Amino acid sequence: MNRAPIVLAVDTSDLNTAKQWVKATDGVISVVKLGLEFFLTFGHDGVQQIRDETDSDIFLDLKLHDIPHTVAGAARAVSHLNPKYLTVHASGGAAMVQAAAKEMPNSSITGVTILTSLSEEDVVDIGFKANALSSAVGLAKVAVEGGAKAIVCSPLEIEAIRSVVGSAITIITPGVRPLDSVGGDDQNRTLTPAAAIEKGANLLVIGRPITSRFAQGATAMRERAIEIAEEILK
Secondary structure, eight states: OOOOSEEEEEOOSOHHHHHHHHHHTTTTOSEEEEEHHHHHHHHHHHHHHHHHHOSSEEEEEEEEOSOHHHHHHHHHHHGGGOOSEEEEEGGGOHHHHHHHHHHOTTSEEEEEOSOTTOOHHHHHHHTOSSOHHHHHHHHHHHHHHTTOSEEEOOGGGHHHHHHHHOTTSEEEEOOBOOTTOOSOSSOOSOBOHHHHHHHTOSEEEEOHHHHGGGGGOHHHHHHHHHHHHHHHHO
16 A cells, blocks of 8 residues: 555654564655654664664654744754754744754645644633634745745645745645544544645644554554555545
């Protein structure tokens, strides 16, 4: 089968487990996402060890957010890892996004809009003037103006963001849950994988619906990844 447009969220503080997850889904997924917990635990060497285990693209999900000078320095510090994607918070402004993009011209700086863990009430409480949809669209515009080549948004905002950023920008969406997934995680604004692709997403971030099967063994995890891939690709 062709690789599915799945970004596997490798959210674990155990390096050996991370390697086994990557091996179990090799050839099924397209991208491996390494987040802040992973990076702070294992650093540059951990990222390189994962890279050595797979030919999938690397998504370094650090969500950088600071003044442009500091973000430029942070991007420069990880540029030798050559990730396909590096996240920055779009709310840091176009100049901040541009600072990261300048330091990593061979990577797709990826603007994070509104976290999918936030409800509409949370968005208001934080102080955004508009609702989640309008705020996410505005942040996407800011990120692209700063040179972002990809955007992270909720699946509920895909169509609106696509209409303003165009077809050349990669849209990556967490907050996708297969129909048979159970609750209990921290995502609020969600859709099924197939529905997110239909709305125009390029890549889907999926973690626990796949990685939770590792408790039953690597084969069970791989079979689960294939099930979801087939749901997307059919």
